[in-house]
Amino acid sequence: MKAIRILRRSIRDSFKSIFRNFSLSMASIICTTITLILVAISLFLSYNVRQITTTLEHELTVVAYFKRDVTEEQKIRIENDLKTMENVDEYRIKTKEEWKAEMGKEQEILETTLDYLQDNPLLDSLIVKVKDVNNLKGVAEKLRKYDFVENAEYGEGMVENIIGIFDVISVGTIAIVIALVVVTAFLISNTIKLTIFSRKTQIEIKRLVGASNVAIKLPFVFEGFFLGIFGSIVPVLLSIYGYTILYNTTGGYLSTKIMTLVEPFPFVFIVSGFLVIVGSVVGMIGSWLSVRKHLKI
Amino acid sequence: MKLIKVEHAYKIYKNGTTAIADLSVTIDKGEFVFVIGSTGSGKSTFIKMLYREEKPTQGSVIVGGIDVAKLRNSKVYKLRRKLGVVFQDFKLLPKLNVYENVAFALENLGLPNSEIRPKVLKAIDAVGLKEKTRNLPSELSGGEQQRVAIARAIVNEPKLLICDEPTGNLDPTTSKEIMAILDKINKESETTIIMATHDKDLVNQMKKRVLVIEDGVLVSDTKKGSYKVNESDKNSKKKHS
Ligand SMILES: Nc1ncnc2c1ncn2[C@@H]1O[C@H](COP(=O)(O)OP(=O)(O)OP(=O)(O)O)[C@@H](O)[C@H]1O
Numbered sequence: 001m002k003a004i005r006i007l008r009r010s011i012r013d014s015f016k017s018i019f020r021n022f023s024l025s026m027a028s029i030i031c032t033t034i035t036l037i038l039v040a041i042s043l044f045l046s047y048n049v050r051q052i053t054t055t056l057e058h059e060l061t062v063v064a065y066f067k068r069d070v071t072e073e074q075k076i077r078i079e080n081d082l083k084t085m086e087n088v089d090e091y092r093i094k095t096k097e098e099w100k101a102e103m104g105k106e107q108e109i110l111e112t113t114l115d116y117l118q119d120n121p122l123l124d125s126l127i128v129k130v131k132d133v134n135n136l137k138g139v140a141e142k143l144r145k146y147d148f149v150e151n152a153e154y155g156e157g158m159v160e161n162i163i164g165i166f167d168v169i170s171v172g173t174i175a176i177v178i179a180l181v182v183v184t185a186f187l188i189s190n191t192i193k194l195t196i197f198s199r200k201t202q203i204e205i206k207r208l209v210g211a212s213n214v215a216i217k218l219p220f221v222f223e224g225f226f227l228g229i230f231g232s233i234v235p236v237l238l239s240i241y242g243y244t245i246l247y248n249t250t251g252g253y254l255s256t257k258i259m260t261l262v263e264p265f266p267f268v269f270i271v272s273g274f275l276v277i278v279g280s281v282v283g284m285i286g287s288w289l290s291v292r293k294h295l296k297i
Numbered sequence: 298m299k300l301i302k303v304e305h306a307y308k309i310y311k312n313g314t315t316a317i318a319d320l321s322v323t324i325d326k327g328e329f330v331f332v333i334g335s336t337g338s339g340k341s342t343f344i345k346m347l348y349r350e351e352k353p354t355q356g357s358v359i360v361g362g363i364d365v366a367k368l369r370n371s372k373v374y375k376l377r378r379k380l381g382v383v384f385q386d387f388k389l390l391p392k393l394n395v396y397e398n399v400a401f402a403l404e405n406l407g408l409p410n411s412e413i414r415p416k417v418l419k420a421i422d423a424v425g426l427k428e429k430t431r432n433l434p435s436e437l438s439g440g441e442q443q444r445v446a447i448a449r450a451i452v453n454e455p456k457l458l459i460c461d462e463p464t465g466n467l468d469p470t471t472s473k474e475i476m477a478i479l480d481k482i483n484k485e486s487e488t489t490i491i492m493a494t495h496d497k498d499l500v501n502q503m504k505k506r507v508l509v510i511e512d513g514v515l516v517s518d519t520k521k522g523s524y525k526v527n528e529s530d531k532n533s534k535k536k537h538s
């Protein structure tokens with residue numbers, strides 16, 4: 001009961017202090033807001049990138065074209081080798097006839113052209129699905145080494161580029177976010193420092209009348225906590241409404257259906273919860289730093 | 298019963314100043330004791346050791362059974378709850394009114410409002426400020442502000458009330474009023490009072506126990522004593538280095 005009353009009075013004091021030093025508090029709150037908006041953006045980005053890359057990975061395969069004079073034994077040999085490769089998920093032979101039929105379906109002119117030629121000019125091939133996007137290159141290179149393999153290809157360049165760009169984006173945002181979190185923590189710690197200085201007499205009197213150290217420090221920690229909470233209000237609203245609107249206006253995917261976005265619910269609530277936690281923890285860390293440094297009692 | 302027991306206490310500040318040297322004294326429960334001496338003699342230092350604002354460098358200071366020298370920083374509040382302190386400069390919170398200033402002491406101890414209210418009103422009544430409960434410190438005279446500080450110091454009914462020159466900023470008439478209040482508190486609730494002062498007239502009038510400190514040394518301890526004008530004048534001229 002006593003602890004609860006001390007807690008309640010600490011919270012009341014921290015609110016009073018936030019509104020009394022309004023401009024200073026606003027600076028901390030705005031800094032927290034900017035940081036958390038960036039945290040939110042990087043979260044939305046990285047989750048969607050992850051989703052898109054997994055989709056892309058599923059779509060991706062290595063295609064190895066056999067030389068024209070390939071024998072059935074050689075095909076069986078390569079299939080047996082593939083069985084032992086760990087990175088390979090599944091594979092199948094796609095004959096030149098299959099290719100011809102597929103191409104013909106897409107464009108009639110191709111079918112007529114191919115029909116016109118006596119020999120099917122296409123090559124038998126092997127479609128190999130790999131487990132991870134990073135295995136693509138290695139598997140393709142291994143396949144190229146067989147002397148009866150003409151060539152092995154995958155969505156060379158495109159996929160790697162997309163993933164590379166996403167990687168750079170995520171590393172960049174993570175770096176910026178970490179820097180901003182540190183700046184925010186220090187700004188809040190500075191706000192609390194000034195609060196501590198402006199309340200020297202109050203702290204002195206509290207010590208004189210026998211307030212415990214916890215009771216003296218608690219209001220300052222709460223102040224940092226609430227600065228963080230206030231700073232997360234706008235980012236949370238932006239996340240919930242902003243992402244939902246983005247999802248609805250794009251129809252849930254970017255450019256092609258392969259690049260689908262993460263569904264907004266419950267995703268936005270998870271992100272919001274995370275933002276509130278980050279905001280309040282950064283606030284508390286900031287104020288704790290200040291209390292440790294400037295409130296030596 | 299001994300409330301305070303100081304044995305061979307020394308206080309040497311970090312800069313090398315010896316403020317208190319080999320001071321031993323005992324004070325009983327319910328006593329009223331003046332601590333006098335010229336400026337810089339060590340009165341405040343002695344008093345600060347009693348409420349553990351300063352730790353003795355050597356020797357022991359025991360207040361209400363608590364060994365001040367051994368008291369950890371985080372446990373100081375346990376000692377502070379047993380005593381009240383009053384200063385020359387009142388140390389009131391300017392934005393809080395009389396009631397709130399006095400209640401502040403109890404709020405920080407986590408008492409419920411239902412218990413705080415009667416205690417605060419009783420303390421304000423004891424110092425005769427019933428009519429000004431809602432006034433801010435800026436709306437009070439110096440004497441009245443000091444009475445608020447006294448009310449705050451006694452609101453938790455401490456066994457010991459420590460005053461460091463409580464009348465230092467007040468005119469003689471107001472000082473007498475403050476002394477009357479302290480005397481009443483001492484008599485009615487058996488609160489032990491220790492008061493450092495410069496005011497010869499007050500000491501001479503009150504006829505209480507007087508400790509004289511010069512250059513950090515306890516030079517005299519007399520019951521119903523008085524301010525020895527000549528002695529302190531003489532001593533105040535030779536300042537220690
Ligand atoms: N924090 C400190 N650090 C170093 N020296 C100090 C400190 N506080 C007091 N002193 C020195 O200790 C001596 C005693 O000081 P103290 O304040 O106890 O005297 P006092 O009797 O209360 O004087 P006054 O009547 O002026 O209040 C003085 O020489 C003073 O300069």
Ligand SMILES: [Mg+2]
Binds near residue numbers: 342
């Ligand atoms: Mg002094």
